[in-house]
Amino acid sequence: MAIAGLLVQAGKEDLPGVEARLKELPELSTYGIHKEQYIVVVAEAPSGQLEQVVERINRLPGVLTTYTAYLTVEDELPGVPD
Amino acid sequence: MEITRREFLKMSAAGAALMAIGCPVAAWAAKGEGEPDRWVKGVCRYCGTGCGVMVGVKGGKVVTVKGDPKNHNAGFLCLKGALMTSVIYAKERITQPLIRKNGKLTPASWDEALNLVASKFKEAIAQHGPKSVAYYGSGQALTEETYLASKIFKAGLKCNNVDGNPRLCMASAVGGYVTTFGKDEPMGSYDDIDNASCFFIIGSNTSECHPILFRRIAARKEANPATKIIVVDPRVTNTTRIADIHISFIPGTDLALLNSMAYVIIKEEMDNPRFHGAYCAFMDKEGKPQTFEDYKKFLEDYAPEKAEKITGIPAKTIKEVAKIFAQSSATMSMWCMGINQRIQGVWANNLIHNLHLLTGQIGRPGATTFSLTGQPNACGGVRDAGGLSHMLPAGRLIANKEHRNQMEKLWGLPEDSLNPEPGLPTIALFEALKEGKIKAMLILCTNPAQSLPDVNRYREAMARKDKFICLIEVFQDAETVQFADVVLAPAFWCERDGVYGCSERRYALIEKAIEPPGQCRPSVNILVDLAKRMGVDPKLVPYNNAADIWDEWRAVAKPTVYNFWGITRERLRKESGLKWPCPSEDHPGTNIRYVRGEDPLVPPDHPTKYFFYGRPDGKAVIWFRPYVGCAEGPDSEYSFVLTTGRVLDQWHTSTMTGKVPEIQRSYPKAFVEINDKDAKKLGIQTGDHVQLETRRDKMVFEARVGEVCRPGLVFVPWFDPKLLINKLTINAVDPISKQPEFKICAVKVSKAAKA
Ligand code: SF4
Numbered sequence: 043m044a045i046a047g048l049l050v051q052a053g054k055e056d057l058p059g060v061e062a063r064l065k066e067l068p069e070l071s072t073y074g075i076h077k078e079q080y081i082v083v084v085a086e087a088p089s090g091q092l093e094q095v096v097e098r099i100n101r102l103p104g105v106l107t108t109y110t111a112y113l114t115v116e117d118e119l120p121g122v123p124d
Numbered sequence: 125m126e127i128t129r130r131e132f133l134k135m136s137a138a139g140a141a142l143m144a145i146g147c148p149v150a151a152w153a154a155k156g157e158g159e160p161d162r163w164v165k166g167v168c169r170y171c172g173t174g175c176g177v178m179v180g181v182k183g184g185k186v187v188t189v190k191g192d193p194k195n196h197n198a199g200f201l202c203l204k205g206a207l208m209t210s211v212i213y214a215k216e217r218i219t220q221p222l223i224r225k226n227g228k229l230t231p232a233s234w235d236e237a238l239n240l241v242a243s244k245f246k247e248a249i250a251q252h253g254p255k256s257v258a259y260y261g262s263g264q265a266l267t268e269e270t271y272l273a274s275k276i277f278k279a280g281l282k283c284n285n286v287d288g289n290p291r292l293c294m295a296s297a298v299g300g301y302v303t304t305f306g307k308d309e310p311m312g313s314y315d316d317i318d319n320a321s322c323f324f325i326i327g328s329n330t331s332e333c334h335p336i337l338f339r340r341i342a343a344r345k346e347a348n349p350a351t352k353i354i355v356v357d358p359r360v361t362n363t364t365r366i367a368d369i370h371i372s373f374i375p376g377t378d379l380a381l382l383n384s385m386a387y388v389i390i391k392e393e394m395d396n397p398r399f400h401g402a403y404c405a406f407m408d409k410e411g412k413p414q415t416f417e418d419y420k421k422f423l424e425d426y427a428p429e430k431a432e433k434i435t436g437i438p439a440k441t442i443k444e445v446a447k448i449f450a451q452s453s454a455t456m457s458m459w460c461m462g463i464n465q466r467i468q469g470v471w472a473n474n475l476i477h478n479l480h481l482l483t484g485q486i487g488r489p490g491a492t493t494f495s496l497t498g499q500p501n502a503c504g505g506v507r508d509a510g511g512l513s514h515m516l517p518a519g520r521l522i523a524n525k526e527h528r529n530q531m532e533k534l535w536g537l538p539e540d541s542l543n544p545e546p547g548l549p550t551i552a553l554f555e556a557l558k559e560g561k562i563k564a565m566l567i568l569c570t571n572p573a574q575s576l577p578d579v580n581r582y583r584e585a586m587a588r589k590d591k592f593i594c595l596i597e598v599f600q601d602a603e604t605v606q607f608a609d610v611v612l613a614p615a616f617w618c619e620r621d622g623v624y625g626c627s628e629r630r631y632a633l634i635e636k637a638i639e640p641p642g643q644c645r646p647s648v649n650i651l652v653d654l655a656k657r658m659g660v661d662p663k664l665v666p667y668n669n670a671a672d673i674w675d676e677w678r679a680v681a682k683p684t685v686y687n688f689w690g691i692t693r694e695r696l697r698k699e700s701g702l703k704w705p706c707p708s709e710d711h712p713g714t715n716i717r718y719v720r721g722e723d724p725l726v727p728p729d730h731p732t733k734y735f736f737y738g739r740p741d742g743k744a745v746i747w748f749r750p751y752v753g754c755a756e757g758p759d760s761e762y763s764f765v766l767t768t769g770r771v772l773d774q775w776h777t778s779t780m781t782g783k784v785p786e787i788q789r790s791y792p793k794a795f796v797e798i799n800d801k802d803a804k805k806l807g808i809q810t811g812d813h814v815q816l817e818t819r820r821d822k823m824v825f826e827a828r829v830g831e832v833c834r835p836g837l838v839f840v841p842w843f844d845p846k847l848l849i850n851k852l853t854i855n856a857v858d859p860i861s862k863q864p865e866f867k868i869c870a871v872k873v874s875k876a877a878k879a
Contacts, residue, residue: 043130045130045133045134045137046137046206047136047137047138047139047140047141047190048141049141049145049200051339051342051343051346053346054346071134071138073138073141073142076142076145077145078346079145079343079346080145082138082141082142082145083141084134084137084138084141086134093203093773093787093789093790094789096203097790106342106365106366107331107335107338107339107342107362109200109201109202109335109336109339110200110201110202110203110205110206110207111137111140111141111190111191111199111200111201111206112136112137112139112140112141112188112190112191112206113137113188113189113190113206113207113209
């Protein structure tokens with residue numbers, strides 16, 4: 043599983059609606075609206091499916107774009123101590 | 125409270141996102157059992173935005189990458205930047221030297237491989253002279269690698285055939301800055317984004333090609349909704365989503381638009397005579413001095429009503445954007461390949477600069493003329509360190525005796541010993557390979573078998589039996605590997621240390637985080653070893669590591685306007701990048717060049733506020749550059765325009781992004797975008813197979829029908845090695861910059877049968 047810390051950028055007036063829609067997506071946890079522009083989101087998905095999650099977010103009405111601030115695939119690498 | 129490691133990782137992810145936007149990070153993001161052993165500072169391997177990264181290492185392996193909150197990107201990364209881990213550990217890594225034997229690349233020892241390369245170069249030089257060998261480098265190589273390779277060839281072998289892939293992407297921007305301001309590189313920085321009240325974005329799909337800068341532009345607009353964004357692009361891209369005005373135009377006619385904007389600005393008295401009267405010279409296209417009145421006469425051909433006929437842009441819109449550009453409190457222009465990859469690329473660059481000089485939209489926070497770079501180190505490495513065939517380090521020119529003599533002194537060479545004849549720029553270089561005049565070529569960190577225009581022609585050249593190609597390449601599936609006689613295995617990205625310099629004159633260090641796999645070696649070590657075996661005087665390459673080269677390069681730049689003496693390795697280790705000029709170790713770096721009080725190279729007692737010291741008279745040039753069309757416009761037979769470019773997550777020839785499953789699934793293969801009206805006429809629907817045929821070759825792509833392209837235009841991304849769109853592009857070059865016109869050629873479009 044990959045875990046990504048994402049920033050979802052939306053217009054000020056769209057933020058509450060976007061946050062509500064993000065909460066409906068099972069692979070996401072949201073961490074509030076910040077700086078009147080961003081919703082902090084953590085996505086968990088098998089790394090091969092993460093892009094679909096990001097695409098799904100990007101397609102939500104009101105979303106300007108999504109940025110990745112953090113991504114780990116630590117437990118998918120061979121030989122890395124757990 | 126006990127938390128599981130998974131929960132910890134989730135918290136770290138949220139914490140990093142919060143940190144990226146400057147919010148306090150909750151206590152739960154503090155160090156815990158799931159955290160990497162250490163974080164190592166670096167720079168993203170991909171685009172010219174040059175985002176700072178922190179590489180998380182655990183048990184000697186890279187396990188995560190996050191944005192560096194102290195660098196300009198403030199902790200943000202786009203998806204591809206964050207997904208570097210799987211690239212490092214790709215199964216396609218080349219981990220030992222390979223020699224082609226009986227047509228097959230076979231493992232060899234370093235000694236065997238390097239001796240073979242050295243003997244081939246020595247043989248070519250002995251039999252055919254130094255012009256028969258060449259180095260082809262990259263805007264992705266480290267600064268130290270480019271500086272060193274260029275020195276080995278120019279000083280050690282007396283061969284000026286040293287060029288690189290920035291010739292394909294940045295050469296026109298260099299030509300534009302040098303002809304207008306006397307010196308290369310932008311005067312502004314990314315900080316200008318936070319202060320601009322108008323963005324004039326032309327020939328750049330910033331959203332997909334420089335995502336983190338797009339974020340900053342969008343944030344500026346959000347913070348200050350009165351900010352106007354003008355996007356000039358014949359496609360409706362994601363960048364146009366935030367535009368107040370999107371101008372679509374007939375491809376190749378933007379020179380007429382830019383001249384017409386200048387016409388309107390003067391006609392409506394929105395110019396700034398106090399600025400251009402004091403700080404600008406006027407010149408016609410031959411470089412003869414002219415007056416402001418002459419300029420007005422020259423612009424008569426570009427009244428908006430006349431320009432409308434050329435460009436397809438309504439006169440009303442031209443007037444409106446000229447007004448916004450001139451009257452905003454601070455206008456920032458940004459452009460990229462849509463302007464540079466053109467046979468009139470330098471002229472188009474000049475015309476953008478003209479608008480800033482005419483209106484005085486320059487040299488203030490937010491007011492600047494800013495070229496975006498495609499690769500992470502085209503600026504810092506190839507442009508600054510002199511990795512092109514006509515250049516020596518720090519803006520010096522091979523054709524200039526004084527500059528050669530300076531470098532001879534700095535390099536400890538006898539006076540007048542450097543070869544005074546410039547070498548061959550990229551297209552001419554590969555033409556010479558095709559003609560059998562180049563016998564041996566060293567290629568570092570680039571993939572010309574995919575990235576050159578009209579690439580069949582140059583793949584044929586690279587396939588010549590009598591040539592010798594040595595490739596220093598990370599991945600065995602890069603197209604150019606097929607043509608290499610020897611492949612050397614380099615350390616990749618954070619497996620060695622070195623400097624990248626991004627679009628804003630910022631030099632930042634990639635620190636070594638992990639050991640390279642197998643027998644891989646840092647490219648600087650490979651180059652030094654190879655130079656000695658080729659018989660280059662060991663005194664010319666006295667380096668133990670990249671840091672030694674950096675110190676020499678600092679000294680070489682010190683007497684020039686590139687002075688970054690204060691950017692020591694030590695400071696780079698501590699700080700997340702510094703912007704030159706930076707003449708002393710206590711200097712904080714420069715945000716705005718050419719302005720008294722901002723630029724350390726303008727004396728504090730200089731009599732005027734602005735000083736374009738790159739030019740002999742201290743004045744920037746407003747050029748008369750008439751509209752000239754493209755090399756190969758559409759006609760009755762080839763009736764569409766083909767343009768190429770990037771998509772969001774794939775990068776360049778996808779040798780790296782192609783290793784990332786997330787990205788590969790998003791963009792598995794190239795496609796052709798076609799306007800829905802055109803598609804309807806041709807009976808094409810999304811998913812249908814479409815044949816594109818130019819005068820060079822033909823290929824079949826899957827169609828994406830929509831409104832992205834204007835009627836008459838089709839777009840294909842160039843990342844896909846299985847669908848090499850560069851087989852169709854044209855090799856015509858700009859007469860000044862020698863940069864090819866990737867962005868426009870004529871193409872026939874027809875529906876093809878399903879395979
Ligand atoms: S914007 Fe460019 S430099 Fe920044 S993370 Fe993305 S690819 Fe890397």
